[in-house]
Amino acid sequence: MAGNTFGRLFKVMTFGESHGEALGGIIDGCPPGIDLDFDAIRNEMQRRKPGQSAIVTQRKEEDEVQFLSGIFEGKTTGTPIGFVIPNTNQKSDDYSDIKDTYRPSHADYVYEKKYGIRDYRGGGRSSARETASRVVAGAIAKQVIPDIKINAFVSSVGEIFIDKPYQDLDFSLTESNPVRCPDAASAAKMEEYIRQIRKEGDTVGGTITCVIQNVPIGLGEPVFDKLHAELGKAMLSINAVKGFEYGSGFCGAKMKGSDHNDLYNPDGTTKSNLSGGIQGGISNGMDIYFRVAFKPVATLIQKQEVLDNLGNIVELQGKGRHDPCVVPRAVPIVEAMAALVIADFYLLLNNVKK
Amino acid sequence: MAGNTFGRLFKVMTFGESHGEALGGIIDGCPPGIDLDFDAIRNEMQRRKPGQSAIVTQRKEEDEVQFLSGIFEGKTTGTPIGFVIPNTNQKSDDYSDIKDTYRPSHADYVYEKKYGIRDYRGGGRSSARETASRVVAGAIAKQVIPDIKINAFVSSVGEIFIDKPYQDLDFSLTESNPVRCPDAASAAKMEEYIRQIRKEGDTVGGTITCVIQNVPIGLGEPVFDKLHAELGKAMLSINAVKGFEYGSGFCGAKMKGSDHNDLYNPDGTTKSNLSGGIQGGISNGMDIYFRVAFKPVATLIQKQEVLDNLGNIVELQGKGRHDPCVVPRAVPIVEAMAALVIADFYLLLNNVKK
Amino acid sequence: MAGNTFGRLFKVMTFGESHGEALGGIIDGCPPGIDLDFDAIRNEMQRRKPGQSAIVTQRKEEDEVQFLSGIFEGKTTGTPIGFVIPNTNQKSDDYSDIKDTYRPSHADYVYEKKYGIRDYRGGGRSSARETASRVVAGAIAKQVIPDIKINAFVSSVGEIFIDKPYQDLDFSLTESNPVRCPDAASAAKMEEYIRQIRKEGDTVGGTITCVIQNVPIGLGEPVFDKLHAELGKAMLSINAVKGFEYGSGFCGAKMKGSDHNDLYNPDGTTKSNLSGGIQGGISNGMDIYFRVAFKPVATLIQKQEVLDNLGNIVELQGKGRHDPCVVPRAVPIVEAMAALVIADFYLLLNNVKK
């Protein structure tokens, strides 16, 4: 009820503050007998990790995950998988100046008001560092559904958009540049723009598109737990996300039905796919695709007005090691959350299939 | 697990097919002692009901709700509120021609594949008629949080948008026109456009904006059950919804942090509100506002190619009494789902408040 | 959260007060394609119904169940099954004298204190009439697991016990007498005793034993949701239940390990079955058996001291049509709750089976 659990049959509970002892979580419901690929898990952690390129934060976090249970001789046993990611490089002193202040567009103020107490160091539980646990769980979820392909990529930074449909992109190029944009020309522009923003001590928003392919028909539970409703919730639960659309999305709201309907082929596939692979909340076997909007990071390396706990507006000089643009590092997080949703519905599907 | 339950402390389970005996639901967790305003409930039902104006479907559905339990001498007792909405005017024969066919961009095909059986009459469980139960539950949820004001309205139809911020609108005008758009000039254009679309036997999409005011600080449970994540899921679970954004939304993804951050006033309110009243998943007391994208209704009064269950593509002449544009009737549904989310978090808040 | 939901994959939510409009419920998660045997459902309702024999209450309740959704042409569709049992023969006037009084060992007082309001007529939600909805759901659950045999029977009334192991009983005789005791000699004594108790205007307790046979190996989810823990909760949730034991039960607590261990046969079955068919919370394929203790009905046809809402102790003459002993009518309820638990775990099992 307190919001730190995700999923039903593939259930994840997470814990951890950015500057506490450790982050971690428990996965309950992972099917037994999966020969875990630990390199794949480590690789996903690397993709999310700070310091991986010149355009992301230069904080050093080791992000080594330790598995404590649920795995025997390399295989999942069906019992809960406990894991811990120690916080090894936290400089708490960096944060003494925000102990009594609430930074604009951060969660400092609302945590204080809701709980009457907060771990102010680095944002505590509200820090995006929390997503490290999601990436671990998502990396295991991917191994529950090995045939389903989940590919996310940066589709815009500020006003710079990829101007191609996803079908024209080669997802194998996503990791070839630090922006994680599979379109080389756009990637170069985005990277240049992020460097410039960073010089200004500013930040910028962006969007991530995610494509899920080779999906079985039948995932999703009407009426409240529609597949896209759960995907939407999963994405909106990621730090800094402001919007979610799938298939035709907000553009679809401008269209006529005669242009929007996806006509069938005789084999049950559809000629167009404005539906985004989901009908009535249930996957129809076509590609699922959706787009996620991220606001600009709130921490600026500039002077800003902040509120203190005495009700004064004071100036605070932003400092530290922060991301000028969050979307490159958010790509593996989007994939992880998508994997959690899909794996969960995949396990549920077994119960109604004839 | 099968998707027909919503909420945690204020929990709703619904049932019903469009052409079965009845729709209905159970509300479990409504606080005791609420002196229910039945006229208010009836009024919400009226707003959703077909046939209420010239620009919506002319189907006749009485939509009379019968309460069966949980209310004693007009007051809620804290026990579950069971309710039923009989289906009184269903013409099942209208649907015999779709018994063996799957209409484009409807859920016919996926229900058949997922369950191996479907009640094909009028879409069965996948029909938007299901939302009548949500409106009943939402109308009661509103009475759990009487001080919080929830106002939704049509903000666009096709390419016609209200070009004002919501602060410049008078919500008391929303019900003054059949489009449910509080801006008279825009409403007139939208209505004219919907009439034209209907003549063509076509349909058109639109968006609804919802504003929630007088919200206590502290609603929402990080990290997975962020307030906007639950609002997003709630909206995406409504039939025909393709997208959700709150606060700055997709526009925010184009902005710089220095423009996007909401600076504080000494009293904890903020000068701007691009955050949309939510920080870190928790309400901050400012207005919550979000926008929901609806695709055009899939049922056209035109000839269309459909798939039959033998794998043939055949022509089907759309007929019946359908909405040319769904957004006017979806306004009370958006409000109802918002009320369910807010009431649920409101009850949860009591548990952590110091 | 408010306690009116049971189960996870086969989920039931119920509503209804004894003297309200109706009882009923929703089953969410019933697998599709089950050709429902409505006679079987009706038969279970008949077994629970008042007035069925001379030793139970002579109230007349029709207990006709109406299915409102989730069934199409006689088959389950996988969508929620809504059902209603109208209250047709409620004499509310019978209860005006308890409007302001709290009967001993009833729930009147705690409902008033917890909710600040109560439907006092016939106990309202706390009435055992609520179990009618459980019987409907259980009768459908039985049809989800047709190969598993669930047989409950009265094993004691007052101090009169069947003095045979269940293996020596013929369950087909359970319905041959009004006590629902398959041992004819014991049944006769029990019936005689109940008649005598009724004459005294008194009531008496008893126990029900339930045997579940032909159970697949693997039902139950360690560690908190052990099969016997869920069975225990299910039984303890039935009105008037004071205790639950399975396998060797409380007797096992007196034994030595060398006498208690169940040694294996080469095929994995065990020579003895003091474990009661469950090891570590998981079914092992042997018979599951358990025993449930019911207290004597609290309503006496005698004068009794009661508390009124002004804090006075006053005399109340019990009247009306009440059961002198609840166990005969509770047999189908025990079976129904057992079926709900087993069906739920049965559906869950599909997710981990290799």
Added chain:
Amino acid sequence: MAGNTFGRLFKVMTFGESHGEALGGIIDGCPPGIDLDFDAIRNEMQRRKPGQSAIVTQRKEEDEVQFLSGIFEGKTTGTPIGFVIPNTNQKSDDYSDIKDTYRPSHADYVYEKKYGIRDYRGGGRSSARETASRVVAGAIAKQVIPDIKINAFVSSVGEIFIDKPYQDLDFSLTESNPVRCPDAASAAKMEEYIRQIRKEGDTVGGTITCVIQNVPIGLGEPVFDKLHAELGKAMLSINAVKGFEYGSGFCGAKMKGSDHNDLYNPDGTTKSNLSGGIQGGISNGMDIYFRVAFKPVATLIQKQEVLDNLGNIVELQGKGRHDPCVVPRAVPIVEAMAALVIADFYLLLNNVKK
């Protein structure tokens, strides 16, 4: 869904095998601002720990709990509390001989059949070592409800019973002897008996009684989540438990209503308390008391017939360091589970209180 989560508002998820890296868990929903008494937590761990006296297992386990999150400057923050208990003294080699065999009345066989794989070392997840995590969570739960007193004690070992009502016992004596029986004379007999049983390489069962005092009126959620139903589930989920009864329990099933009803005092308390402090599933403010039956430990220090994975019955000489009687060490576990249930309902109560 996979059974490793307990509670709703005060929710606990646990992980860990007896011979894996560590045990641990996450508490989600602990109210913020509690000044944790870490000594009290350590003390509960000590009570459960092996090797604490001559009549329990002489295994050495340090059972040091490390808190990783959710606590800031000694106080709970309202965010999830992650904790780990490293496994420091596991001799896995002790268990190589049971790798391919299924011990009688253990969970070896059913885990193998259910999951297709098992961590055979020391029982893996099915080991009672798992309860260490419950004790940590329970020790924190006790601090959520400091005014409510929870006292469990050993009420029988084999055929030796305390022959006094709990009202005549001084709970402060429970820890004065290794049996944890507050009646000195009974304790001496029990201890003597356990020593003798241990010499025989045998084991013996017993019962624990738990008394909960100073309980607010209103805990418990009818109809399925009755207070005693959740207490029963909680107790039955503890390893080796075979039965649960509260108030009059199985004895009540032999009684007449005229003897069993608890008559009121003018202040709403009752003269007798056969109800066990719960009416209709809701606490009435009187003492809650219940009794839990534990079977004898299945591991004997004797030769026993076991099944191997080739279907042979072979002899196995039991060895190692095992408890001859589980109840002394189970006392803090019973209290912990009771505290989890009561704290959970206590938090829920806030939502309906007027």
